[in-house]
Amino acid sequence: MSKVIVVGGGPSGMMAAITASKNNNEVILIERNEELGKKLRVTGGGRCNLTNYRDIEDFFDKIVTNKKFLYSSFYTFTNHSLLEYFKSNGLEYIIEDFNDHKVYTKSGKSEEVIDILKNDLKDNSVKVIYNKQVIDIIVENDAVSGVILNDGQNIKGDKVIISTGGKSYPHTGSDGSMYDILVKHNHTLKKIYPALTPLTIKEHWIKNLQGVSIQNVEISCKIRNKKIYQVGDILFAHFGLTGPCVLKLSSYINKYVEDNLIELNIDFLPNTSSDEISKIIRENPNKNIINNLRRLLPQNFLKEVLKILNLTDKKANELTKTDEEKIISYIKSMKLTCNGTKGIKTSQVTSGGISVKEINSSTMESKIIKNLYLTGELIDIDAETGGYNLQIAFSTGYLAGISV
Incomplete structure (x- = not known):
């Protein structure tokens, strides 16, 4: 059993925490907001376009940046794997074939998706820490060994998964502050651009x-x-x-x-x-x-x-x-x-991020810092609108969770 720290309570972080806990790890999830899934709550106009129903091989034509990097994560945890997960937890969804095969909650409420993830975290004994921001990671001998919180507290761990998102929708907590921390620890940041923006x-x-x-x-x-x-x-x-x-x-x-x-x-x-x-x-x-x-x-x-x-x-x-x-x-x-x-604040997704060349696409582990894993929008990957970006978040989070 490892002690795993997950930073960021969005879709990628929650999926990573759930999967890591199911692999018999002790998991702590740290969220800077007072609630989980704050950005997830507003996706799809609040209806939650959680994925797309196209064949998974068709997803790659919808990836704008670094599509090859996503082969392992997409095929390890496909869109149909994601839908089966939510269905088994009681979610009813609809497929809008007339609307690019987008998948939405049947109720039109994103809260249902968030509640399922929160309940699964609870059922798998994931400890969630709210209203705390990670201001640095602890690195010893080129391996991560914990995180430092904004209240000065150090939390030690064997593995750390970073799922803090990009810079779009900064009011939800994804303000890009983790980029500076990772650059300080020798990761490369590809220039940030607004994507899916007016x-x-x-x-x-x-x-x-x-x-x-x-x-x-x-x-x-x-x-x-x-x-x-x-x-x-x-x-x-x-x-x-x-x-x-x-x-x-x-x-x-x-x-x-x-x-x-x-x-x-x-x-x-x-x-x-x-x-x-x-x-x-x-x-x-x-x-x-x-x-x-x-x-x-x-x-x-x-x-x-x-x-x-x-x-x-x-x-x-x-x-x-x-x-x-x-x-x-x-x-x-x-x-x-x-x-x-219209800029990054009005963009749905961040283009750019931590270089994929510094991440093992088969595990999501950093090639720079051992036992550090990076997922979701934090990385230099983005896709068209249609549920593809949320699938990236869930798939990379799942892959990191099974790899720790």
Whole structure:
């Protein structure tokens, strides 16, 4: 039996603590907040998108950074392993096949997931220490031997698992302070970027579309001659763009947009051809263009486009071919300039973190410090939205828990 200290009571830390305790270890879980799973509580809009129902081999196409590192953890504890775990503990869930196969709690309450994990911690005699922050780890002869708390207390242990998260949603406790501690002990920190975050747009008129949402939009751009695109729903905001499609795109352009302007090309009707749009514009010659097009796109969006083109009051029979082509161009290939992101505080996930080259992907043990294990968002791994990041947290936590 080993004495295992787990730092961080999020999904990865709780899963690591549960698994380690089931392997006949004495486990202490240290959480800086007054409750466990604070960030987990707000995921999926509070509904808890706990994983995705795709085949596990399909997950790797959804990993943005360092997908190969996750082979061992994903195949050791798959999405179906996770769902079986929760099902066996009484959780009812639903699979939204129409929504990228996302898995949510049937009740729509993330508290059910947290309660199951908390009960399992209790059933396996995990000691939970609340409202204490680890401010350093104790390293002796290149091996970890304990942690130091913010009240000056030293807790000794044989193994330490760090699951403190990244820098996104800092109000939940994941403020990135553990990065500095690990760097002090010779780990390498890959630069931090916001991922799954809204994008800011240079064009000022975009604020006039605040609140307008459009489904099944295709957004594309080129970075170093490579085309990047995403399809999904978008929402206009006073600062620019958000919504699932935009959030996913942000994870692929976040490193580049920090120092460069990026031209976005937006097709608001990717499944409708230019010829079809032309016919709809012309189908009622005596009607205003907006009346003809509003079954395809929101009226407020059309009003703004036509205002920009000085065509607001035009009827279809008054429209020149050139003006028609301009309208279609705005609908099928609107050009907007992305000049940044909304930053780490509004990002759902942190991109960057402790280098995967310094972690054994088969055990999650540090290659720098013996008996130290790192899991979840703390590491330089991130994925698209859709339950993939939570699966990373659970899978890496589970792998660390069985490896201590």
